[in-house]
Amino acid sequence: MKSNKVTFADIAAYTGFSKTTISRYFNDPDSLTLENQQKIADALVALDYKENKVGRILASGKTEFVGIIIPNLYLHYYSEMLNQILATYEKYGYKFLVFAGNARADVERKYIEELLAYNIEGLITLSGTIPSKELAAYNVPVVGIEREDKYISSVNTDNYMGGVQAASLLKKSDCDILIHVNSDIPDDVPAAGRIKGFVDVCEENALPYELILTHLGDTFEENRERISALVDQFEEKYPGKKKGVFMPNDTHANVFLNILFQRYGKLPETYQIIGFDNSPISREAVIPLSTVGQQISVIANEAMDILSSQMAERKKRRPEPLKEPVHKIIPPILIRRETTA
């Protein structure tokens, strides 16, 4: 019940100093004599002072809030990214206001308005719902992750290299036909690079390949059904041939693997599988899945690094507006496990 309502005024009264001096104790202690510092320190303990940052925000305009908009936390990629972003608190001290948007532009706009109303200093978004041009107009530092990023700063995995790595690995294991399954990704989304990387390696090496750009469904059941149909298709089209399949992510790669396992009790010699992300499912699969790993922790840290420097710039007397968005590319790491030779 004795809600701690001790303020600078109380401390000032208690110590005989002014509120200003108390404020200085917190923000520039060296400007006080050691003796007086001690007096105030003692008073803080005696009165059981708890800081109130709201007053500081109002007076200084600095909230130390960063907004995060994330499509969902269902996919491990997103939850782990959030995990890593939250972990940067130790390094940068920014607090995170988190919204999980569900890809509806009007909803996300509402979230952003709300975040802005709390004077967030920066925004990190993993959602591609709102065009970067619109985000840039909000006039707050923004960093996008794995989304269209023409007008905002961003951090992305080197998707092209990921596609190259996957195709190269499949090439090495002497597949007769390389297959890449993915959805039909717009060119301005970073993930599109995977397809290009895969195709380029195939073309350069004159490897037979097939690109299957199709939507695998929104539920697990749909995934299962459509991937099962794909297996039928492969069996029919390439009987007896060694098929190297690069799936769009580990979740789908796992479904693919399970279907083969259920049919054959093992991974047939005629299949090689590689996923994308290095999410937990890739290690927890019946047979550990080979995958192109994203360096989530590195991405999260780079994002905060870019954001914090832009936020710092704004605090200067004469902030120099960013002329060009910064785009950082993080290399993926090929992880060879048991579904490739």
Add this chain to the structure above:
Amino acid sequence: MKSNKVTFADIAAYTGFSKTTISRYFNDPDSLTLENQQKIADALVALDYKENKVGRILASGKTEFVGIIIPNLYLHYYSEMLNQILATYEKYGYKFLVFAGNARADVERKYIEELLAYNIEGLITLSGTIPSKELAAYNVPVVGIEREDKYISSVNTDNYMGGVQAASLLKKSDCDILIHVNSDIPDDVPAAGRIKGFVDVCEENALPYELILTHLGDTFEENRERISALVDQFEEKYPGKKKGVFMPNDTHANVFLNILFQRYGKLPETYQIIGFDNSPISREAVIPLSTVGQQISVIANEAMDILSSQMAERKKRRPEPLKEPVHKIIPPILIRRETTA
């Protein structure tokens, strides 16, 4: 660059009203004439006003912030719970300040201090690091989820019933021996109920059973190793018998299943497996896993329901302090898939 610094004062000047009237327009519009409402509405558009909630917080003391402390986002159970909690924004309007603690008490205390400094109105914690007695002393409404909860309100799955459901299902499928693997959980943690429920069913029905209370390791590799050793142990101790195994969670149940699959190319007839949580891995396993499902969305909503009523109580003129913590129990849902008959 034209950072919107339009305030109530500007609107007041523009419209000829006082700041108070502008404030009323937002908080109690009906107290203005329709005509004047319209005037102000027009001014808002003309001036491109953006609300600033910091001033409101300072003046009213109401932040509409709820703090969340979550052990990690790596385990699906936690990330999905966070997901569902964040989703309550639509219903309650509270914004969430999220910290991912890593089970270090001093770190978590720092997080709580920080949250308190921002005047959070309530706290939801999924972490059991700090004793409920200490949390209760912070003098802010707290709801715990699946953690020790003697001195704080809480929402938990009916773990006892979960244990009962698991044992009953294994009983129905005529197992010769029922086995429950779990860690040695302190009695005051809700999850301990699972063990009791399991044992009670076995005792009441005079079913042979074995309780294996052991730590399965902190990494996936350790899990794999120790669970593999368990399988050896089962084979040796109960050769040819039909073993019904209740694992502590889906992740471990999946590891168990994979080991059997790798050894036998299928789930042998002598095994029945049931997990706990109904996390995605249970459906994505080689063979869909039977599991005791936690109703995460229900839990999240109940938690916010309890919290919001306690927060609302505090806003009353003469708030009546909660005499007794509220404890809500959510029944689990048994999900029968292919690892049980």
Add this chain to the structure above:
DNA sequence: TTGTAAGCGTTATCAA
């Protein structure tokens, strides 16, 4: 129905 004035808890500016 509307206005005045006094806060809310800090920081910033200027002066001493």
Add this chain to the structure above:
DNA sequence: TTGATAACGCTTACAA
């Protein structure tokens, strides 16, 4: 090295 005083943007009595 310290203090007085005025912000910061809004809410809330109390008046009118």
